[in-house]
Amino acid sequence: MTQQEKYIEEVGLFYEKYGLPKMAGRILGYLISSNTDNNSFDDLKNTLKASKGSISGNIKLLLSQNMIDKHMISGDRKSYYKIAINSLEKLLEAKEKSITEFKLILEKGIDINTNKDGVSHKEISEIIDYYKFLEREIPKLKNKWKQKNVTKTK
Amino acid sequence: MTQQEKYIEEVGLFYEKYGLPKMAGRILGYLISSNTDNNSFDDLKNTLKASKGSISGNIKLLLSQNMIDKHMISGDRKSYYKIAINSLEKLLEAKEKSITEFKLILEKGIDINTNKDGVSHKEISEIIDYYKFLEREIPKLKNKWKQKNVTKTK
């Protein structure tokens, strides 16, 4: 097992831990450790020793999550894949979304709970306030980063 | 199906979506929408219509993740469960941990990628910088929240 092969399996396990298909993680592992942007379907299939169907399905998944980008080369009918430029934003957006979703669940839950003076009611309300706070603050954080990088690149 | 029963299944599906056992989500759903802190093993078993084994295992999981708290009542040998007071911190900590873990994976990956001048290398380095930024900023956010609440409560 080469260093890269070991790495690919490691990213696969990382992905699996978060309830996502291991093969999607392995594809990411390959793309992260690849020294080129021009990674074809067959490169993935051969290196990962997987079926066309699995590669196809997991590429589709990663594209839909904006984790990878697809590009073409003129005079070549193959598609090429690389880690997405905007995957950084997408990952934080996914976390934001999960915060919002969980906040909505908590709000709905304490609506059902009728004992408004109960300890748990008060505590869950506090959690909701915290999540609302995060919802306000995370966009600020993103702006802070953007401004930092605008001045850096220009 | 009562409103609470519907809600419990909803939280179960939410949990399942993130790759966690549906039953753990259902337990949380029950505790969030319960109007008391004194929710026993049997309350859970009966309302969720599940086996002792499943309740036991998923309580264990939620306790280990600090999502729920266990407490006793004197003169009573049953254990009681409620949503954890510190689950708000724990949830954000889990997100922080996943950011750190993914950053480490990216760092390891571009070490394997030898083409240091490649486009993807540059972009992944940028993602790593962003993650490092988040690692610095999130603790600040937590402090901001804490200070806000210290003055509020005192």
Added chain:
DNA sequence: TATTTAGTTCATTTATTACTGAACTAAATG
């Protein structure tokens, strides 16, 4: 227009994960 290429789709197989229920432990009660 026949053939090759590049990839998709989907039924089946395989692997993984979660749930059940019965046997068990350990502490409390009669």
Added chain:
DNA sequence: CATTTAGTTCAGTAATAAATGAACTAAATA
């Protein structure tokens, strides 16, 4: 000290998700 209570453990089963591989499509080439 026998029984009940409260929960744990774990082998077997059920449910779910992922991977395979063959048949397919659609576009490009010969």
